[in-house]
Amino acid sequence: MKKPSVNIETSIIHKGYDSSNHHDSLSTPLYQTSTFSFVDAEQGENRFAGHAEGNIYSRLGNPTVRVLEERMTEIEQGAGALAFGSGMAAVSAILIYLTRAGDHVLCSRGIYGCTFGLLEMMEEKYGITHQLVSMTTEKEIERAIRPETVCIYVETPINPTMEIVNLEAVNAVAEKYGLKVVVDNTFCSPYLQNPLSSGADFVVHSATKYLNGHGDVVGGVLVGRDGEEVKKIRKTVQKDVGGIMSPFDAWLLLRGMKTLPVRMDRHVSNAKKVLTFLKQQPAVTKVFYPLDEGHPQYEIAQRQMREGGGLISFEIEGGKKEAQAFMNSLSLIKIAVSLGDAETLIQHPASMTHAVVPSEDREAMGISESLLRLSVGLEHPDDLLADLSQAFEKVKPKIQQL
Numbered sequence: 130m131k132k133p134s135v136n137i138e139t140s141i142i143h144k145g146y147d148s149s150n151h152h153d154s155l156s157t158p159l160y161q162t163s164t165f166s167f168v169d170a171e172q173g174e175n176r177f178a179g180h181a182e183g184n185i186y187s188r189l190g191n192p193t194v195r196v197l198e199e200r201m202t203e204i205e206q207g208a209g210a211l212a213f214g215s216g217m218a219a220v221s222a223i224l225i226y227l228t229r230a231g232d233h234v235l236c237s238r239g240i241y242g243c244t245f246g247l248l249e250m251m252e253e254k255y256g257i258t259h260q261l262v263s264m265t266t267e268k269e270i271e272r273a274i275r276p277e278t279v280c281i282y283v284e285t286p287i288n289p290t291m292e293i294v295n296l297e298a299v300n301a302v303a304e305k306y307g308l309k310v311v312v313d314n315t316f317c318s319p320y321l322q323n324p325l326s327s328g329a330d331f332v333v334h335s336a337t338k339y340l341n342g343h344g345d346v347v348g349g350v351l352v353g354r355d356g357e358e359v360k361k362i363r364k365t366v367q368k369d370v371g372g373i374m375s376p377f378d379a380w381l382l383l384r385g386m387k388t389l390p391v392r393m394d395r396h397v398s399n400a401k402k403v404l405t406f407l408k409q410q411p412a413v414t415k416v417f418y419p420l421d422e423g424h425p426q427y428e429i430a431q432r433q434m435r436e437g438g439g440l441i442s443f444e445i446e447g448g449k450k451e452a453q454a455f456m457n458s459l460s461l462i463k464i465a466v467s468l469g470d471a472e473t474l475i476q477h478p479a480s481m482t483h484a485v486v487p488s489e490d491r492e493a494m495g496i497s498e499s500l501l502r503l504s505v506g507l508e509h510p511d512d513l514l515a516d517l518s519q520a521f522e523k524v525k526p527k528i529q530q531l
């Protein structure tokens with residue numbers, strides 16, 4: 130495992146870019162080009178043969194995108210990274226790379242809806258099966274391993290219930306059975322959690338969320354612990370499936386990412402204030418936050434996360450009607466899916482992000498009709514509390530009638 134030479138606050142601004150190679154431009158230039166011209170036929174031949182370094186065609190690599198990939202490699206403590214056109218392009222690339230017909234993928238009890246959809250499709254078309262299990266202890270994980278299991282795919286914290294997967298246990302079982310471990314680290318960002326440093330093989334990100342942070346890019350990144358493996362994925366799945374990131378999106382991401390640590394500190398401090406406030410509300414029946422002392426996996430979360438992040442879920446007294454009335458009573462806080470933006474967002478998982486999950490499965494996962502998920506943004510905390518407070522006042526008569 131590669132130890133970072135400087136702190137993330139520094140490397141996320143500087144790593145992978147040398148201005149002397151780019152006309153001394155302080156900001157990383159945007160190489161908005163599809164192809165690159167060779168000085169002569171031999172140079173083209175050598176680049177294609179891999180005998181000479183250099184650009185060929187932007188699906189195979191682009192200088193702006195490369196800076197982003199080097200930066201992500203460093204801040205996730207990996208050995209190589211690949212940028213994709215969306216988080217799902219990164220997720221699909223790694224699942225296509227790791228599996229063949231007949232294999233089995235073991236997943237955490239909750240995974241992103243489209244990742245689940247992709248696995249369902251892979252099962253139907255290629256007979257690659259999957260299973261979702263709770264992963265808080267080695268025993269739970271080991272029990273679910275089959276002879277055809279090839280990889281363990283996890284998200285932690287799990288959306289939207291904030292259940293924590295025990296990464297140490299996952300890695301121990303994977304090592305014992307020779308399985309690859311993939312962690313979707315979107316919710317934490319590399320600033321709060323680095324799964325590769327504790328033994329995971331791959332990390333995937335929806336760069337759309339905290340990494341970019343400004344709600345204006347859809348992108349994804351895959352980071353690997355083994356540089357040779359990452360090169361192999363670049364030359365196979367990424368090149369031939371082709372879900373690459375555009376240079377412009379990489380440029381926006383490089384700009385957005387510079388402030389990840391300062392943004393994340395504010396997301397976390399705002400989230401803690403919102404959490405304290407929610408716990409004092411008589412209409413709030415339950416809160417879900419990884420570093421809340423009442424969280425069932427509080428100790429595991431403390432071991433593997435630097436802070437609890439910017440997402441909070443909570444249940445409001447009543448059901449769907451009361452939850453929706455509460456959302457409709459907010460004014461500053463916007464009703465939207467996605468997360469990690471400057472704007473505070475609220476969504477109703479049962480009717481939005483998890484609407485496709487059958488209701489019995491939803492209930493089993495702990496997603497009730499009265500559950501709401503907040504992505505706490507960067508506004509002044511007093512203004513957020515004021516908006517929440519007036520919304521609770523507005524729904525009070527409705528809830529009192531219950």
Ligand SMILES: *Cc1c(COP(=O)(O)O)cnc(C)c1O
Pocket residue numbers: 215216217218241284288313315316334335336337338347348349
């Ligand atoms: C949003 C998200 C994805 C998918 O990313 P896109 O950029 O929307 O394709 C995957 N995993 C998690 C945890 C997400 O929040």
